Amino acid sequence: MKVYFIGAGPGDPELLTLKAADRISRCPVCLYAGSLVPPEVVERAPDGARVLDTAPMTLDETHAEILAARVRDEDVARVHSGDPSLYGAIAEQIRRLEADGIDYEIIPGVLAYAAAAAALGQELTIPEVAQSIVLTRVSMKSTSMPAGETLENFARTGATLAIHLGVRALRDIERRLAPFYGADCPVVVAYRVGWPDQMFIRGTLADIQGKVRAEKITRTALILVGPALGAVRDFKDSALYDADIPHVLRPKARKALAK
Numbered sequence: 001m002k003v004y005f006i007g008a009g010p011g012d013p014e015l016l017t018l019k020a021a022d023r024i025s026r027c028p029v030c031l032y033a034g035s036l037v038p039p040e041v042v043e044r045a046p047d048g049a050r051v052l053d054t055a056p057m058t059l060d061e062t063h064a065e066i067l068a069a070r071v072r073d074e075d076v077a078r079v080h081s082g083d084p085s086l087y088g089a090i091a092e093q094i095r096r097l098e099a100d101g102i103d104y105e106i107i108p109g110v111l112a113y114a115a116a117a118a119a120l121g122q123e124l125t126i127p128e129v130a131q132s133i134v135l136t137r138v139s140m141k142s143t144s145m146p147a148g149e150t151l152e153n154f155a156r157t158g159a160t161l162a163i164h165l166g167v168r169a170l171r172d173i174e175r176r177l178a179p180f181y182g183a184d185c186p187v188v189v190a191y192r193v194g195w196p197d198q199m200f201i202r203g204t205l206a207d208i209q210g211k212v213r214a215e216k217i218t219r220t221a222l223i224l225v226g227p228a229l230g231a232v233r234d235f236k237d238s239a240l241y242d243a244d245i246p247h248v249l250r251p252k253a254r255k256a257l258a259k
Helices: 018-026 059-071 091-099 112-120 151-155 167-181 208-214 254-258
Strands: 002-007 029-032 050-053 076-080 103-107 133-137 160-164 186-191 199-204 221-225
Touching: 002 018, 002 091, 018 076, 018 103, 029 059, 050 059, 059 076, 059 091, 091 103, 112 160, 112 186, 112 199, 112 221, 133 151, 151 160, 151 167, 167 208, 167 221, 186 208, 199 208
Parallel strands: 002 076, 002 103, 029 050, 029 076, 133 160
Antiparallel strands: 160 221, 186 199, 186 221
16 A cells, blocks of 8 residues: 655645546545645545545544555545645654555645745746745744744845745734835735635735734735735846847847847
């Protein structure tokens, strides 16, 4: 038997990869994070499958289900939101699988920041404005952050920040980022991206906390911060398609060829 760690994406069942949908439809056991994965995703499980919401379960309990599946020689679909490699808590699950000699495979999924950018209709890496995206989070009540991975350190780069688990800490985020980005830096709070009730709240570091509070959003939200969010028209074209700049697939400048 094999355990498949499957990225379900941020919420829209149509954003499942073909491979993810196929594995869910073939696994007799499906363990999914019900608080973040829509039921439509696991409805693909075969008739008679053992489908369990792991939100109220412990690591020991989910592993016990996998061990029981091994006795029955049944594959397991372990379905996570987004992509399992990011805040998926799969490392400790894999450690147990390897200790018990259980085979596994990771199937990637669409990340929330990518789905949010698509829904917003914009690019997050704008030429000469921001060419990096930092995926990070704030501690709150979850595991502490490593000493060097602070919002201040990331903000010094000027990159676009995609901050998870921070919607209840917007005032603190403003305090820590404003000295680097400025109080008028654009911010987007993306709530339940890919779900029917998704919502995007635009603002600045100075006013986003009040706007989010007015909508009573307290969880399941991604915070995007950075000047690239506001550079929708006034920016330099990329060099990628510049007729004057050759590259390996266009070895001679087009204007030079025209002469």
